[in-house]
Amino acid sequence: EVQLVESGGGLVKPGGSxxxxxxxxxxxxxxxSMSWVRQPPGKGLQWVGRIKTKTxxxxxxxxxxxxxxxxxxxxxxxxxxFLQMNGLKTEDTAVxxxxxxxxxxxxxxxxxxLVTVSS
Amino acid sequence: DIVMTQSPDSLAMSLGERATINCxxxxxxxxxxxNKNYLTWYQQKPGQPPKLLIYWTSTRESxxxxxxxxxxxxxxxxxxxxxxxxxxxxxxxxQQYYSIPITFGQGTRLEIK
Numbered sequence: 001e002v003q004l005v006e007s008g009g010g011l012v013k014p015g016g017s018x019x020x021x022x023x024x025x026x027x028x029x030x031x032x033s034m035s036w037v038r039q040p041p042g043k044g045l046q047w048v049g050r051i052k053t054k055t056x057x058x059x060x061x062x063x064x065x066x067x068x069x070x071x072x073x074x075x076x077x078x079x080x081x082f083l084q085m086n087g088l089k090t091e092d093t094a095v096x097x098x099x100x101x102x103x104x105x106x107x108x109x110x111x112x113x114l115v116t117v118s119s
Numbered sequence: 120d121i122v123m124t125q126s127p128d129s130l131a132m133s134l135g136e137r138a139t140i141n142c143x144x145x146x147x148x149x150x151x152x153x154n155k156n157y158l159t160w161y162q163q164k165p166g167q168p169p170k171l172l173i174y175w176t177s178t179r180e181s182x183x184x185x186x187x188x189x190x191x192x193x194x195x196x197x198x199x200x201x202x203x204x205x206x207x208x209x210x211x212x213x214q215q216y217y218s219i220p221i222t223f224g225q226g227t228r229l230e231i232k
Binding site: 046109111112 | 120157159163168171180212216220221222223224225
């Protein structure tokens with residue numbers, strides 16, 4: 001059974017940093033592109049970015065609102081996906097989901113971790 | 120960026136009725152290389168993460184009831200629930216993954232009348 005478990009969320013002040021992790025199991029992590037999707041409280045889904053497999057160069061892509069501030073990386077030896085978030089803004093407040101994208105679409109989702117940016 | 124627009128924003132139907140949700144993209148999401156539309160549908164129930172329902176416009180994900188179906192091509196797409204069940208109460212999102220940035224529709228809230 002595929003499992004994705006996010007961690008690392010919490011309360012941070014504007015301008016601060018946070019690193020989210022997503023522990024994956026139940027599939028061959030190194031073979032699958034992964035993404036982060038976020039959902040502000042009471043709002044819709046926003047794609048944050050994705051990282052391809054090592055075979056595809058671990059290429060990353062980001063949404064415009066986070067480009068230059070957020071970095072997605074992966075450690076295939078630990079089956080773990082990361083989201084390093086710097087220069088956090090109040091508008092980054094959201095539940096952050098990691099997803100596994102073996103077919104391009106977000107097939108599997110974690111339960112999410114809440115990031116609150118507030119002074 | 121490809122803008123995804125869903126209609127309606129909310130929908131209230133009776134049990135057993137047919138529900139239709141529309142999704143329009145600002146540009147075609149049809150790939151000429153494989154003739155596939157890069158359009159997916161997700162269902163999100165309260166307090167839960169989204170769940171993949173349909174990908175490639177009309178391919179139902181494993182385990183999804185066959186009352187859910189997707190159709191369309193190019194820029195106009197539809198999610199149909201043939202006979203509404205109580206457990207279908209949720210917010211439904213379309214998404215294009217044809218080009219970066221990947222974009223979602225604003226969501227359609229489906230309720231029971």
